[in-house]
Amino acid sequence: MKTAPAKGLVLVVEDESSIADLLRLYLSRAGYGVHVERDGARGLAQVQVLRPALIVLDVGLPTLDGIEVCRKLRAQDDWTPVIFVTARDDEVDRVIGLELGADDYVTKPFSPRELVARIGTVLRRSSGGTGSAVLETGSVRLDPASRQVTVNDRNVTLTATEFDLLAALMRRPGMVFTREQLLSTVWGAAAYGGSRTVDVHVAQVRAKLGDESPIRTHRGVGYSAGKP
Structure with missing residues (x-):
């Protein structure tokens, strides 16, 4: 019987195989389950099936770009944490992503260790642990x-x-x-x-x-x- 990953499932939607494979390696080592999709439409569909703990979402994706994937998720009232990844260091892109409800934003090239650490930070925030007083x-x-x-x-x-x-x-x-x-x-x-x-x-x-x-x-x- 297959056991569930200790830290939850991360859905990586990234069309560059080298980056996707690197993220799979580092996330697996850190105790996360990992599922990779190469295009936006497939990634969006898998959110409904897999119910991931977090989505690492490339902005420049085929069929449906990352911005549109996030837009559709939020329109469906799906607030799964999202970290955007992009090759463009453009403030306009960053602002659009944050306004859509992204939780974080990193620009390529990035450190896989740094991204794993930021995933952990976002998941800790989303699961609580900020004190109990109302x-x-x-x-x-x-x-x-x-x-x-x-x-x-x-x-x-x-x-x-x-x-x-x-x-x-x-x-x-x-x-x-x-x-x-x-x-x-x-x-x-x-x-x-x-x-x-x-x-x-x-x-x-x-x-x-x-x-x-x-x-x-x-x-x-x-x-x-x-x-x-």
Whole structure:
């Protein structure tokens, strides 16, 4: 009888065989199950079949590009964590990916060890472990144990990264965090996405929370959480 991988299944959607094979090797060594698809349409179909813990998704894919795959997943209310991989170091691509609800973004060439570490970080965020005390600011309620956010008792769906960003701010109401502090706290010390990554995620959280968002901008400094 085949045993399930200890750390869950990672779906790798990557059309470059050398990169896909390298990721399969490193992820398997790290204790993950790995399934590889070479094009976007097949990758999208396999999400429904395999229910992976996380998707490593190349942006430049045949039949259906990675951006469109992620767009379709989110439109189906599927919030499986996604890490984008791309050969293009283009801020526009990065911003589009983050706005669609990607949890992280890496540019080729990248270190396989670094990507495995970032996968672990995203999965830890999505599975909890951020403290048990319920946080409330105004009408926004955040429950770290269930990883649920409500606004006036209405459930709001956040990605793992968006959730942890909001939690980091709400744990220290009134404290102003610089973008660098948030990158370190939420994305980890190895994060290299730049301050624009923080700005895009803040914008996404605000859009989902609406007028009740507790996030405040401090121009030239960073962000804090306070009552609206």
